[in-house]
Amino acid sequence: MATTQTGSQAVERASALLGLIVESGTPRTFSSLVDELGLAKSTTSRLLQALERNRLVHRDRAGAFRPGALFSLHAARPSALHDLSELARPTMEHLSDLSRETVNLAVPRGGALVQIDQVDSCYMIGAANWVGVDVPAHCTALGKVLYAYGALALPLGNLERRTAHSPVDHAQFDHALVEVRRRGWAASLDELELGLTAVGAPVRTVDGTVVAAVSVSGPTNRINEYGITKLGDLLVAELRGLSALLGHQPAQKKGST
């Protein structure tokens, strides 16, 4: 009845299970899945078995469910991150239109920050390529965002000093991250290079986990002229839409139970 959509109920339910398992980064127990979807234990069990047979979920030795080999397989492909870029492209281009500056997308990978896509500024100056470039994350807006929201493990060793403005004191840096969380966005003024300023904000999944960050960057004077706070708020607002893309609208359906 409810939402009366043509088609497959079983597939719909199985997909919902998969969604829960993949979106919550942590392993899910059988019973938590039963509770959350409100399906009969038997049904849930059968669906999960089917998914497991097809390598869509994997139950670890503790019996908890995690994304299966097909997901790992996809993640290992070089094109995987490109896919994320594709999802993010429209938003990034829109941000570039609005700010007229360079926009970057980064994810945490192997304890470091990896910039995976970029939309260039329309100005001549400021259009450098950052994709794949190795930068000290603590000096960047992207890095601060990922640090602030736990997407990247906090740096333990010395904080490299790139410029006179680079953060090098751990306590002070931690405090800066608190500020990032409060505002919802991060900035880096002349911290990586003199004259280079960036503002970044998080991309979240539906459960709130931060999986990526987007930044707008350009010459410090131009960015200041535009207004750092204005940029930060703009980013947060625009990325809300992107985050929604990654999430799954609850599609509140009256359970038959």
Next chain:
Amino acid sequence: MATTQTGSQAVERASALLGLIVESGTPRTFSSLVDELGLAKSTTSRLLQALERNRLVHRDRAGAFRPGALFSLHAARPSALHDLSELARPTMEHLSDLSRETVNLAVPRGGALVQIDQVDSCYMIGAANWVGVDVPAHCTALGKVLYAYGALALPLGNLERRTAHSPVDHAQFDHALVEVRRRGWAASLDELELGLTAVGAPVRTVDGTVVAAVSVSGPTNRINEYGITKLGDLLVAELRGLSALLGHQPAQKKGST
């Protein structure tokens, strides 16, 4: 009837579709999916719609199907590669047992080679950490494997010379890759560091695509003693099992059609 497994036919079929879409790295057309699974167009259409609603597949503007946002989402998580490591762990440990040397796992990422896991040699000497370390791929067995099978785009610029044995000539390097493809494994003798030798082989998906590489490495004298060819063949044999893990057994079922 055939294989008469209890449970969900619809989910099974939908999963099969997903498998096809994810495993073949390239976008799949609707009709190719219909052909390959032998299901009715209507059925296929409905299943794909359900998968699309749940972000498991995504149809691009050309109408072709690719893995959906849930896959991108998972790939963006730092834990994604860790998952691949987990799949590979048993094989890697077995290889380490057999060879008594250090075993490494690498995937291509952003045009570079990323080592994502390691099982240490049981010897004191030779147990260095390579995970996350940035190395010139053309000087490594792992890199050669990924280059040889197109998992990594061929290097364009100058080939960095790390030692007197490093390959620096493009034509010669290309020829070496031909040899790698012929043998099925790659070696790097003193090319990255003097006294360091590695042998690597590919990890494939069911459709033959190479998504990762595994290497065994140690002091040149110990590796030579063991036998490079013997190691190469061992790797190829052991990785067949790992590749199978990533693949999907065809589960030949007589179509009802």
Next chain:
DNA sequence: TCAATAAGTTCCACACTATGGAACCGCTGT
């Protein structure tokens, strides 16, 4: 050691839901 509780799987009759063929729709090329 044994009983009691919990966690998950298998069984089964019922009815709902997925199925495939045909009709239908919207393009593209001619």
Next chain:
DNA sequence: ACAGCGGTTCCATAGTGTGGAACTTATTGA
């Protein structure tokens, strides 16, 4: 305008998924 192609919607049918209960294993407590 029409034929040809790729894909979706419709519909009656029966095959398949469903939930409750019984059953099987772990886990806990005494």
